Amino acid sequence: MKKEIVPKPKSRFLRVQCLKCKNEQIIFNKAPQDVTCLVCGNILAKKTGGMSIIKSKIIRVLT
C-alpha cells in the first residue's frame, strides 16, 4: 500500500481582517500580485513565487 503524504500547498480562499481598519475581505492565497485592503490600502497579502505571505489576520479558511 502506498499513501500519498506529500503536503501540497493548496490554493485557497481566505477570509481575512485588515490589521489597520478591521475590514474583512476574502482573498486568494496564491494571488499573482499583492492584495491590498479595499478600504485603507494596507497590504493584506504579499505575493511570492507561490503562496502569498498573509499580512493580515486570518478569520477563516474557505474551501
Ligand SMILES: [Zn+2]
Ligand atoms: Zn484596511
